Amino acid sequence: MKPKRCMHKRLLNIVFLTGIAFILFARAEIAGAKIYIDIYSPSTRKLPIAIAPFKNLGSTPDKENIASQINGIITQDLELSGLFQVIDPKSFIENPRAAGITSDKINWSDWSTVGAEALVKGGFSLDAKSLTMEGRLYDVVQGKFIAGKRYFGKVDDLRLMVHKLVNEIIYQLTGEKSIFETRIAFVSTASGTKEIYLMDVDGESRQRITSHRSICLSPAWSPDGRKLVFTSYKKGNPDLYFKDIFYGNEKVISQERGLNISPAFSPDGKKIALTLSVEDGNSELFLIDLNGNKLERLTTNWGSDVSPTFSPDGAKIAFVSDRAGSPQVYALTIEDKSVKRLTFEGNYNATPEWSPRGDKIAFSRMTGNKFDIYTMDPDGTNIQRLTTLGSNEDPSWSPNGRYLIFGSNREGSKKLYIMLANGSNQRRIASGKGEDTNPVWSP
């Protein structure tokens, strides 16, 4: 009997079997994850997709025209994403009344003839105030079902349900989570003074969330998407406010003499970087906790240091400083406070925002009397210009790092626009009265 040797053999057998099991599992996963839209590819070929009219599957008549609302939101979202070419419904061959929504009832050539490679079908049913909606995604080319989802909720939440479906469609086709459940916080003068507002990514559900009747500026999201910090002159000085969006409660967390401005949450949600001028009258970067207690002073320099933005790993902060004579973008390593200058072209580079993917920093550069949006790698190289029309500032990244929202006056007054991270598909977001500025994209 040689027990040691037996143990050895057993262990190796287990490892072997585990290895085989893992490989088989992984192979199955990979086989299922066909990439329909390779969003990493530099050439943006839009995928032709058809959205069939959603059917009323229930007995309650569709008085609110839910069907056309659903279709409208899906079309708008897919077009905003910049990844799809939505096929004109007027060219459809299929008879919507006769056709079903499951693949056994689909005539694939009806769809491939009109150029579709992907197809969305679905239905809904109403019951008093509640709504059930289901959507199914098909691969027209291979003639098969890809995925489907059914949602239950209130009729009032229709927009959210459809946005969730669109997110699912895009996830199935790209392997990545999309933007349609995210929101934008921004500043608007719609009520007469600058207040903080929220809206969906498509500009709908605009809602004012402050009532300071003063000047509110520079909102910043907490990483859990439930709170905002922002500066307000409500008490006569630019103080830092902390607000819980869903409960509504608000408090001042930093009211030092002088400036309490340009806040940014750390990625772990425990600290806020901001600019204070209290210590020597000079604008410097500080870290504070969520109660406003000063944790650390980050910069010590005669220049004005402002507009911090954290790297997604929380180790660095990009910011604006005029220590070299004019506003430029710098990167600070929090651990040792070392600072590296990133921008050397142009004499006014500001509003840096670090991409949540970590791969880029967006910023705006003033040339003449107007701004444009640029991106660069985190070491300052590979500078790309993204805008040309009008004056464009204050870029903010979508949480998946694929889109930017920014402010522009290209159509006269200041409104908000979205574009892909490479500058393509620039579109204005539906707007209301007044001027909209300072957009920040929710996590």
Next chain:
Amino acid sequence: MKKRWIHLMVVLAALAFVAACVCQPQVVKPTEAAKPVPPAEKKVQEEVVAAPKPAEVKEAEVKEDVMKEEVSPLEDIHFAFDDYSLTDTAKTILEKNAAWMRNNPNTKVRIEGNCDERGTNEYNMTLGERRANSGKKYLSKLGVKEEQLATVSYGEEKPFDPGHNEEAWAKNRRDHFAIAK
């Protein structure tokens, strides 16, 4: 022993094969019309949707509008673009203002630093702060007590002239001396 090594080699080879597959995502290319495939429709997942709504905003009480500017016995001083140093004209005005303040030592004065609309809102707040401090320092040198002086920066947020030209911008690059209540 040999068998074990063979097992290991098989595992490694398979892993290498898998790794190779991961590196090459297949991109869909249109092919001829597909044959109908039995649907796996049972895979429709379900989700309950309930949207959390942001809290309603309570209207603020009507209070005195902080935006109105009252006529001040003290004169504004102006600055060059992107600058916070005092011109000779500015110094002369500050001397006059200082005299008034020394004669009215119980009246608090708020020095409000402002910028023109060019530049970013956040950087302009820091520039306005410098302009306000610049004025305060000089007034202190002229004998005005620190306790009488407060500063605030409005950046580009409260332009005196809402125009978008050089003339308006020049008027907006200023320190305004408000009688603080």
